[in-house]
Amino acid sequence: MSDELPALPWDRSRRRAVPARIPLSAERIVDAAYTVLDREGFEKLSMRQVAAELGVAVSALYTHVSSKDELFELMYIRLFKDWDLPDPDPAHWRRQVADFARGGLARLRKHRDLARISMIGVPFSPEVLPQMEQLVTLFRVAGLPDRVAGAAGDILSTFIDGYAFEENMWENRRRESAEISWPEMRASLQQFFADLPSDRFPNLVALADHMLPSSEDERFELAVEIIIRGLASFAEEAAEEAGGRSGGSADPGTAGGRGEPDRPGDG
Amino acid sequence: MSDELPALPWDRSRRRAVPARIPLSAERIVDAAYTVLDREGFEKLSMRQVAAELGVAVSALYTHVSSKDELFELMYIRLFKDWDLPDPDPAHWRRQVADFARGGLARLRKHRDLARISMIGVPFSPEVLPQMEQLVTLFRVAGLPDRVAGAAGDILSTFIDGYAFEENMWENRRRESAEISWPEMRASLQQFFADLPSDRFPNLVALADHMLPSSEDERFELAVEIIIRGLASFAEEAAEEAGGRSGGSADPGTAGGRGEPDRPGDG
DNA sequence: CTTTTCAAAGAACACTGTTCACCACGCGAG
DNA sequence: CTCGCGTGGTGAACAGTGTTCTTTGAAAAG
Incomplete structure (x- = not known):
């Protein structure tokens, strides 16, 4: 980091040039x-x-x-230091969007309660612009119409922040109340749903097994998949419209995600 | 509420039975x-x-x-007092989901900084169960597979909370810094994107007009539409699978939202 | 009437973010 | 070498905060 040489004892000009205590910064x-x-x-x-x-x-x-x-x-x-996104690839935009989401969540998980701080930050800081550019580019090559491409990054980030924030909440609740493990907590919450009066809450009782995520990341993955499918629907729509109007001047391999090779399975 | 009779002046036992100051509660x-x-x-x-x-x-x-x-x-x-959801209607589940989202946001907007408090609350309080039941029911009649129906309400609520929270953030920022109006702020942010160096941020510059929502609710509506389309895709998938396996024992009018009468246009 | 009870009051404790007068120390000027 | 000087760290102070504990006052019970 610094190209400072060790100080020689007789060199008075360098004596304590580097003070004993590293300066505050x-x-x-x-x-x-x-x-x-x-x-x-x-x-x-x-x-x-x-x-x-x-x-x-x-x-x-x-x-x-x-x-x-x-x-x-x-x-x-x-949060945004050393966050490099891959070059947008139209053939794998779905996986790339999912990877972006996973990466964002992973960063928010790196420090306790970091999501609280993330939601406070102003989102147009210069440091975030490179990621924003990459993300917008990705949405454009995916074939999204402009107004969707411009909003998608914000929408996805809002969800990621919100998800991480709630995860934090649960973690803190768990920490301060008896420190029971997540599987235990999950089991007792599941039981809570199963034990509800089934005349008033028939569907909550019926879906008791599915009201809580089964693994740490399952719900997040599902949410991201839902959003990606929603985005894909806009891309298809745009592709159809462009195809109908101009006779397919756009590369058909570029737009519309459905049926692409990277369509993920469940989990 | 109370069947208290008016106090007669000579009835000493009732004198000041209702104290002058309403009691704290x-x-x-x-x-x-x-x-x-x-x-x-x-x-x-x-x-x-x-x-x-x-x-x-x-x-x-x-x-x-x-x-x-x-x-x-x-x-x-x-937040959940007097929040009645309409009975789930398979033919209009898309509009009903959108209305739920709009209603949730409207409630969070009723008081300043309310979103901050909403994100702190524990989401399984007994008071929220009726809404949860209605929502899960709605997702089931929409034809979503169980694991999606069980998660969809949580996912949607997470997004609504996150969105309202960020909206709050912006409102507070605006309030404390010079009180400039939202159209002004929007215009200057739009200019900020347009003025970025176009060699490093070509797509942000190109989409400068679309990086900020044009109206107060446009971005929220778009996000909800994206999520609904994503959910619809799961419903279609389930309908196809059920149709292929059992020869269509499920009412075909129940599952799959695409092409239904309530599919909203843009706006 | 006296006694019991319990909500409200007030002071206190251990904190918080922020400011301000003070002061020590390394530096360049002389 | 000595002398100011200014940067940057110090400690005390201010106006708050959530929460607790003891005291008080007034209504209800006997």
Whole structure:
């Protein structure tokens, strides 16, 4: 990172040029904030905790970070560092969209309560533009009409954030109440549905087995598949319309996802 | 509510049986909390503010409400009071699902920052079960396979909450920064996309007109339509499978939404 | 009437984000 | 080498927060 040479004892000009304590910086503050977040959770993430983590006075933070909100903003931006999306491929746009969604969720899961911070961040920060561009490109080559291609990324991201947020909620609830495992919790909730009065809630009782996701990711995968199929329907529609109007000037292999080789099976 | 008779002046046993000040109750605390929420917003909604609204000491609240979290829970439950869903109609399930989504969003919009509180609430409270039952029923009569019908309500609600939450975020940002109107903000953001370097962000520039929703509800309507089409695709799939296997024992008018009379146009 | 009971009050505790006067220390100027 | 100077860390303070505990007052019960 730094090309600093070790200081020779007799070289007075270099003596303590690199001070014993690494200087404070926004970068280091964000690092510490993430450490506190993972250890204590969002609710107990305070400026004082971050300062303590760095062995520094609270007020020292404010020379590098103007407020707690700005600290959140900086933490949010980290989410998009080193996030490279593959080049859009019309033949596999469905899988690529699904992979984007999975990648986004995986990033939000990397730190405790990170989804809370993600939903606070302003979504047009310069750092997110490359991903946005890639995603919009992907939706265009998939054959979506402009107004859908422009909105799809936002819609998908909104869902991902919302999903991660609720996942967080459950995790925190589990953490503070008796620490029972997810399978146990799932079983008891399933029982709750099965035990409902079947005259008033016949369908909840009938579907008790399906009201809770069976694995950690099943529900997310299903949701993403639903959204992708919905998008595909718009692509088909656009392809039909273009085909009917101009006699198929668009490459038919480009638009419309149904029946493409990457159509995933269940799970 | 109460069958209290008017107090006669000479009846000492009834004197002040109904005290001059209406007694405190969880109900009244929730009322006051909503008043404070609308006036001050979520960030400044504190137990002290609520107590002040009621002209009462802070500690008095804690005899009716065990914590601020429980107050949030009670506020959350209010969301579902008097929310009647129409009886599921297989012929119009698409419109009914869309109406459910619109109704949910409308409820979240009824109070400032309400989405923040909605995302905190535990989703299996007894108060929400009737709506859940109606929704699951609707998805079943639409012909969705069980595992999709069981998840669809949760997925849709997650999206609605996430959408309302982000809408809140924007509204608050607008409120605190110069109060510029939404059309103005939209125009400047649109310009932001149009002015991006077109060598690095060709598609964002090309779709600058479509990156922001043109009206308040356009993006939400589109998202709901995408989800409904995705669900419909599962219904079709199930109908085909059932048709191929058992020779069409299921009522063909029940399953599969494509081409039904309520398929909405754009808008 | 007295006694019991229980909701409301008030003060206190341990926190929070943020600001401000102070001060030490490394740097360049002289 | 010495002298200001300014950057950046310090500690105290302010105005809040959620929550708890003890005290009080007034209504209900006996």
